Amino acid sequence: MSDSQTLSLPDDASLFTRLRVARQCLEVIKNDPTNPTYGQTFNMSLNVNVYASLAQQLQRSQDGRRMLSKRPSLQGKELDLAALERLPEGTLGHEFARYFRDNKISPFETTLEIKNDIDFLSKRYRETHDPLHVLTGYGTDVVGEMELQAYCLGNLGLRTTAFVLLNGTIGHFKVPQSGVGRSEYLRRLWAAYRRGRASPRFLDFWFEEHWETPVATLRARLCAPANG
Template identity: 75%
Template sequence: MVDPNTLSLPDDPSLFTRLRVASQCLEVLKDDPTNPNCGQLINICLDLNVYASIVQQFQHSEGGRRLLSERPSLQGKVLDLAVLESLPEGTLGYEFARYYRDNKISPFETTLELKSDIDYIGKRYRETHDLLHVLTGYATDQVGEMELQAYALGNLGIRTAAFILLMSSFQLFNVVRSGIGGSEYLRRLWAAYRRGRASPQFLDVWFEHHWETPVATLRERLCAPAQQTN
């Protein structure tokens, strides 16, 4: 049995090592799908090159360099959801806090050591998952989660998202049973992917500075309009 507390990725890992650690993370996530360490680690294993490319992009802009230097965090231990929920309705802070309350979940947490900027970008990507639900409007049901993965694939080229979408194709029968036809499901994924491709990259946004900004304002700035699939 794999002990998630012993899993780690060495410096400059080979592709074989990354795949081995990723498979071990999958074993853990089968029984513990919300495991924070394995959730972040599998992202880094599969998307190491993607994150490295993002780091290089950030190093060529003042805002990106500042983000990598200061490493702001959206982890639960630094978020005061009660304060955020006291903000006016419709603001990012209020809607973000209400998202957690309505879905009866808690903000992302991890104890995985950040040994590099690449590790930080992997962590930042995980932290922004719930914020993206709020900004894009994609639901937290099975279809909405897959739409968000398609959006992330289009926006950043995240390979983990592609892997999740591939695995979800085996659940297509269950999606059809839920009342959404298979062709409609695929159209929604394609629309989300194209929306992500058409939207500005979101990882360099200091969401922590926008708690009082209306979600509608941020959505207009950061997300391409949602396409009708009917």
């Protein structure tokens, strides 16, 4: 099947079509998580209504309206990672840049045309994935990624995160990752979900304005304690 057929997602697509496209995209991004085409299509496949609701909520506050109006970007082309890494240790900028270096990965890029607030929030969500790793402390191993998905499900209610968790949990039960047993795995996901529920919404936070702020300060502001 060609990419155009695989990624066809009409605005009026049925739930069955959206689930099919989500599944096809997920199979690709499991091995290519920064893929700009499949990643953004997966993100939009099940989340349009959630993003529409979030956009309405943001319009009710001055900071939210500023976010939707300015549409800041955390794409790789907007970031000077070398400059950020020169900031003092412990600051968001330094730890953010070191996160990419240590994990040998690059910031997300997107090919999505931003036509409206829903498109912007979809893009923004993908771009906040990496700074959220830094703030929450969840690892980039398989279980850590699932913890972050559970955190985002609790915080934003995105349907794709539930989809990823379902598929990831089925896979984990077949082949446990990193020696983490089923009960421990589920305990960690539940703890991450509850932590996300208890934390302030992160999607409209201006990470770009806080590169020089200590991570510890931002973690205390944006993340509930990581209780088991």
